Amino acid sequence: MTYAVEFQAVSRRFGELQALDDISFTIAPGEFFGLLGPNGAGKTTLISVLGGLVRPDSGRAFVMGHDVATDYLNSRRQLGMVPQELVFDPFFTVRETLRFQAGYFGLHRADDWIDEILHHLGLSDKADKGMRTLSGGMKRRVLVGQALVHKPPVIVLDEPTAGVDVELRHALWAFISRLNKEGHTVLLTTHYLPEAETLCGRIAMLKAGRVVALDHKHRLLSPFEMTMVRLTAARVPDSWQARVRREEGQSFLIELQRLEELETLLAALRADGIAVKDLQVEQTDLEQVFLRLTGSGAKGNERQPAPAGEPS
Amino acid sequence: MNDRTTFEAPGSTWHMLFYKEVLRFWRVSFQTVAAPVIMALLYLLIFSHVLESRVSVFGGSVSYTAFLVPGLVMMTVLQNAFANTSSSLIQSKITGNMIFFLLAPITPWGFFLAYVLAAVLRGTVVGIGVWLVAALFFAPELWRPAAPLWAIAFGFLGGAILAMLGMIAGLWSEKFDQLATFQNFIILPLTFLSGVFYSVHSLPAFWFGVSHLNPFFYVIDGFRYGFFGVSDVSPWLSLTFVGTVGAVLTWGTWALIARGWKLRI
Numbered sequence: 001m002t003y004a005v006e007f008q009a010v011s012r013r014f015g016e017l018q019a020l021d022d023i024s025f026t027i028a029p030g031e032f033f034g035l036l037g038p039n040g041a042g043k044t045t046l047i048s049v050l051g052g053l054v055r056p057d058s059g060r061a062f063v064m065g066h067d068v069a070t071d072y073l074n075s076r077r078q079l080g081m082v083p084q085e086l087v088f089d090p091f092f093t094v095r096e097t098l099r100f101q102a103g104y105f106g107l108h109r110a111d112d113w114i115d116e117i118l119h120h121l122g123l124s125d126k127a128d129k130g131m132r133t134l135s136g137g138m139k140r141r142v143l144v145g146q147a148l149v150h151k152p153p154v155i156v157l158d159e160p161t162a163g164v165d166v167e168l169r170h171a172l173w174a175f176i177s178r179l180n181k182e183g184h185t186v187l188l189t190t191h192y193l194p195e196a197e198t199l200c201g202r203i204a205m206l207k208a209g210r211v212v213a214l215d216h217k218h219r220l221l222s223p224f225e226m227t228m229v230r231l232t233a234a235r236v237p238d239s240w241q242a243r244v245r246r247e248e249g250q251s252f253l254i255e256l257q258r259l260e261e262l263e264t265l266l267a268a269l270r271a272d273g274i275a276v277k278d279l280q281v282e283q284t285d286l287e288q289v290f291l292r293l294t295g296s297g298a299k300g301n302e303r304q305p306a307p308a309g310e311p312s
Numbered sequence: 313m314n315d316r317t318t319f320e321a322p323g324s325t326w327h328m329l330f331y332k333e334v335l336r337f338w339r340v341s342f343q344t345v346a347a348p349v350i351m352a353l354l355y356l357l358i359f360s361h362v363l364e365s366r367v368s369v370f371g372g373s374v375s376y377t378a379f380l381v382p383g384l385v386m387m388t389v390l391q392n393a394f395a396n397t398s399s400s401l402i403q404s405k406i407t408g409n410m411i412f413f414l415l416a417p418i419t420p421w422g423f424f425l426a427y428v429l430a431a432v433l434r435g436t437v438v439g440i441g442v443w444l445v446a447a448l449f450f451a452p453e454l455w456r457p458a459a460p461l462w463a464i465a466f467g468f469l470g471g472a473i474l475a476m477l478g479m480i481a482g483l484w485s486e487k488f489d490q491l492a493t494f495q496n497f498i499i500l501p502l503t504f505l506s507g508v509f510y511s512v513h514s515l516p517a518f519w520f521g522v523s524h525l526n527p528f529f530y531v532i533d534g535f536r537y538g539f540f541g542v543s544d545v546s547p548w549l550s551l552t553f554v555g556t557v558g559a560v561l562t563w564g565t566w567a568l569i570a571r572g573w574k575l576r577i
């Protein structure tokens with residue numbers, strides 16, 4: 001099988017820093033793949049290997065089966081990359097920027113397609129504006145356009161929504177999701193976890209240059225998956241006493257194995273005639289998984305559910 | 313994909329990089345083309361006025377003003393070819409937009425050709441500008457160069473050599489003052505001490521000898537031969553020297569790009 005992206009034992013050291021440490025994984029065509037990790041984990045270094053910007057000390061990387069070192073002309077044709085930094089060439093207009101980028105990939109007479117990209121990115125009225133006159137959000141859109149202008153099957157986005165307002169973030173998500181549905185493989189790096197949780201299928205978590213977890217997001221979540229319900233009521237139904245993990249006056253923290261159990265709990269409350277004053281559901285999210293796996297921060301501990309069996 | 317859009321064979325992609333480089337200097341042509349022409353003409357005005365009656369060159373067969381013009385044309389070609397590659401690369405490096413073509417399927421040769429040819433083109437445009445104005449107002453005998461092919465050959469080689477040195481300087485420099493160091497301490501002395509303003513035969517023996525180690529001397533002397541059919545050394549010797557320097561630099565610059573020196577980490 002030809003993978004969209006393949007890393008084979010990729011390692012890279014910068015002086016004392018082991019930026020990438022024996023990284024191997026594959027991404028199948030059509031996947032929406034998330035690469036997560038704290039700052040300095042090696043995310044940008046790893047995706048830079050795909051574009052030939054960083055050369056590994058050992059190991060190999062492939063884009064659509066083309067070795068990024070020995071067959072770089074073909075591997076780069078298959079790859080569109082949106083860099084993290086807001087870079088631009090101040091000499092040119094938006095349209096020229098896209099025309100050049102198309103030409104660098106051997107794509108000529110692409111004006112119709114460029115118009116289409118401009119339209120989808122909401123840049124039609126900026127087409128003939130100089131790059132330096134654009135706002136940060138607009139420059140970010142042009143970078144996305146530049147990555148797409150040669151219709152690459154694999155799109156890599158390095159923190160695409162960093163410093164982007166809510167409106168543009170949602171517009172970008174919608175646009176990228178559409179590209180993925182149309183068959184593009186998407187590799188997204190982010191440390192904005194809700195983004196990965198909403199968009200990605202499989203997720204790899206990187207820490208200090210190593211992959212510490214790699215799985216489908218549901219399976220990444222499931223070992224930690226238990227839902228906590230904070231119930232404010234006079235008492236808890238007898239059948240649920242064993243599930244109470246913490247009790248503070250009229251506030252009870254109750255553990256559910258699955259969210260569906262909430263229905264059973266509500267039925268029991270009704271049957272016992274207990275009036276519910278307040279009810280909050282607290283679900284495990286990717287952030288908690290991430291913090292556990294990368295072992296950082298007290299913030300995660302605060303939000304983690306109380307361990308089962310803790311005396312109340 | 314739209315029917316009219318077409319992918320061309322790998323290797324053809326450098327044309328767009330060349331076009332981008334040309335458009336880059338053309339966008340600011342007042343600064344990159346007009347200004348150097350004015351500067352060269354000011355040199356011409358002042359030096360020819362002050363020195364016309366005091367300096368004799370080629371045994372008096374050529375007027376000093378006429379002698380000066382090819383030197384100034386060539387100096388302008390050299391300086392602008394250097395400025396084009398070096399400033400373009402350092403700007404791309406500092407603003408980070410180099411990533412746009414580093415991610416593209418452009419071979420090291422394509423990268424090399426695009427930058428060198430665009431720089432030679434800028435040098436040529438500026439050089440022709442100086443030549444036209446000088447011939448029109450100062451030295452009408454320059455309308456008809458004695459051996460134009462020699463002038464073209466040395467103009468191209470000189471421009472290409474400086475474009476390559478500009479590429480190396482632009483790749484090497486991390487900031488603008490490093491580039492200025494390269495320019496002020498290497499390029500400028502070599503250009504000024506190459507016989508732009510004088511015939512090396514008028515120099516003391518030591519400096520006469522030193523001049524013969526300066527490749528820019530051969531570029532200018534050979535270029536001048538193209539205009540007058542007379543020169544300080546044989547144009548064949550100059551061509552050999554300049555050609556060798558050009559070949560070594562071509563290989564060196566290409567090797568640096570192919571290794572990704574200061575481009576890919």
